[in-house]
Structure formats: C-alpha cells, structure tokens
Amino acid sequence: xxxxxxxxFSDLTLDEFEHVIERTRVIKSKFKNYEPYHPLADxxxxxxxxxxxxxxxxxxxxxxxxxxxxxxxxNTRDSQLGRGEPVEDAAQVMSRMCDIIMIRTFxxxxxxxxxxxxxxxxxxxxxxxxxxxxxxxxxxTYIEQRGTIKGKTVAWIGDANNMLYxxxxxxxxxxxxxxxxxxxxxxxxxxxxxxxxxxxxxxALPSDACVGAHLVTTDVWTSMGFEEENAxxxxxxxxxxxxxxxxxxxxxxxxxxxxxxxxxxEEVAAEVIDGPQSxxxxxxxxxxxxxxxxxxxLV
Ligand code: CP
Numbered sequence: 001x002x003x004x005x006x007x008x009f010s011d012l013t014l015d016e017f018e019h020v021i022e023r024t025r026v027i028k029s030k031f032k033n034y035e036p037y038h039p040l041a042d043x044x045x046x047x048x049x050x051x052x053x054x055x056x057x058x059x060x061x062x063x064x065x066x067x068x069x070x071x072x073x074x075n076t077r078d079s080q081l082g083r084g085e086p087v088e089d090a091a092q093v094m095s096r097m098c099d100i101i102m103i104r105t106f107x108x109x110x111x112x113x114x115x116x117x118x119x120x121x122x123x124x125x126x127x128x129x130x131x132x133x134x135x136x137x138x139x140x141t142y143i144e145q146r147g148t149i150k151g152k153t154v155a156w157i158g159d160a161n162n163m164l165y166x167x168x169x170x171x172x173x174x175x176x177x178x179x180x181x182x183x184x185x186x187x188x189x190x191x192x193x194x195x196x197x198x199x200x201x202x203x204a205l206p207s208d209a210c211v212g213a214h215l216v217t218t219d220v221w222t223s224m225g226f227e228e229e230n231a232x233x234x235x236x237x238x239x240x241x242x243x244x245x246x247x248x249x250x251x252x253x254x255x256x257x258x259x260x261x262x263x264x265x266e267e268v269a270a271e272v273i274d275g276p277q278s279x280x281x282x283x284x285x286x287x288x289x290x291x292x293x294x295x296x297x298l299v
Contacts, residue, residue, distance in 0.1 A: 003118070004297075005118075005123070006121070006122075006132060007122065008166070009130065010173065010194070020136070021290075023293035024140055024290050024292070027296070028286075039067055040067040040099075040296065041068035042068075042069065044070045044072060044099055044100075045071045045100050046071075046072045046094050046098040047061065047073050047103075048101065048103045049074070050075070051106070053104055053126075055259075055284055056133070059288040060125070062288060063295060069099075087117070088114075091113075092119075095119040098120065100120050100122075100295060100299050102125045104127075105127055106127065111124055111127055123291075129192055130169075133291055134259045135167055136170075136291075137283060137284075137290045138167075138283055139170055139174060141279055141286045142214075144286070146255070150174055151175065152176045152177070152215065153212055153213045154171070155181070155209045155250065156182075156209070156217060157209060157216065157267075159186035159221070160180075160189060163259055164219075165192050168197055168199065172194065172197050175199070177201070178200040179203055179209035181202075181204070181209035188202075206240050206242075207245070212249075214251050214254055214255070215255045216247060216254055218258060219267065221240075221263070221267050222266075241266065243268075243272060244271050247275075253277075255279050256268075256272050258280050262280075
C-alpha cells in the first residue's frame, strides 16, 4: 500500500476526513472519560522542529503518549539537521527507526523532499505555505459546535499566510466559502491556490468580508519573536483588527477562532477573543484530538 502523507490539506479526500473526524469524536470521548486507548503501543513518532512551537509539540507529544506510543523531539540545535545534514539522508534514517514523522520547517519544498525519501508517513506541523493540522482542528471545532461546515462562510481577516492557504484548500474539500480580506502588500500568492478553487472571494474591506460570516478567523500579524518587523506591519494592518463592530456584521451566532498565539489589541480585540463567540480554547484543545485520529489513520 502507498504511504499516505499529510503535507497539505488537499492530501486527504473528503471520505478520509470524514473518517478522521468520526474517529476524533470517539477518541476525544475516550479521553474525556479517562478510558485508556492504546492502538499505537510500541510505535514511535519523531517530531522535527526547525521553528518554535507550544501547541504543536504539546499536542503531538501528549497525543502519541495517550495512544500508547512514544514521541521523540528533535530540533536543529541538537540534531545534525541544523549542521547541514541533507533532509533526504535524515528522512532515510528516521523512517527506518520510527513509524511516523512530524516536521515543522520553513519551505514546503523541504517537507516534500523529506517525504519523498521517507518509508513512513510524514505530517506537516507547519511550513511557510501550509498549516493543515491547525485547519483540521478548526474545521472539527466548527463541526463540533455547529453540526456541519458545508455551505457556510468563513471570514479570513489578515495577511495571506499558511493558515489562509490551508483554509482555501479545506473550503474545496468541505464545500464552504472563504471571504478573504488582506491588507495591501499582503495579498494571496496565486501560485499557492489551485486554479480551479472557486470557494473564495476577495474583499477590499475587512468589515465587508465579515458580512454574513458563520466563522470569523485571523492570525498574528507578526510571528512571535519577530516583533522588530512590527512597526511596518502595524501600519499596513491598520483597520484589520477583529473587533466587536466587525463581529456584529457576521451571523448572530458566528464563532471566532484564532490558531494562537495571539496579540490582543493587534489582530484581535480582547473583547472578541475573550468574549462569548470565541472558541479558541476548544480549538486549541482539538489539536490534540484530531491529531490522535490522524496518527491512528496514517500509521
Ligand atoms: N497554532 C500553533 O501551531 O501553535 P504553536 O506555534 O504553538 O505550535
């Protein structure tokens, strides 16, 4: 059987996602009821981080432990990857010792080269272009809260980043629509969107993108740790904060999501992220549950 990787959202079919979502419900219920479930006993996940993380590391490591397996953490500081070992060689070696691999790295080309040389499934834990595990958790969270995401409208308020590109792929798979509003200079790169993707509309004004939305979502304007770029970005993003006025243009029962970490007062007002429409803590927790289902499926 061919190895199944999850390098971008479009790597799985709707049938496969429906299976993973159903398994997520079962696995989450077992977790909540303290019911041991160890389908990955004696299996090992290796996690390679070339960028920092809180949620991704914690959810994969805790998840693998809860499934009965082990997780090994590697980063570029204390592995040979940071000293120039070719990713092709690293992939060959890791995939002879471990059952599944998760990588957080820079370019999509790196993870694709890694996967091409791996004997076991590779999961994208974030690249500059895609963040499929986060959007899987977000889609699951919406379905959990509202029943279905099919036919719904998601408002994306912010720059065109890895989250947006994964949302656009998810819209094609699950048949929903994304209203996109990006500041000038931070627009979509058309080479990162499928030419046949008709599931999104561009809006010059973020308040217009929110009209009628069932879900409003955004992301940090400046990645944590890169605040020296902040001044220019704060100027470009002026007006793109998700505040109560923008949420009022959405559906009355619209949800707010943010993949975290967040800067209150920049991309989102405290009244929204800490308000009644926000589901950010469920969203963060669901990283754990969807990834356990994903690990079970791919292994
Ligand atoms: N949302 C997310 O991927 O968080 P981390 O960067 O903490 O993993």
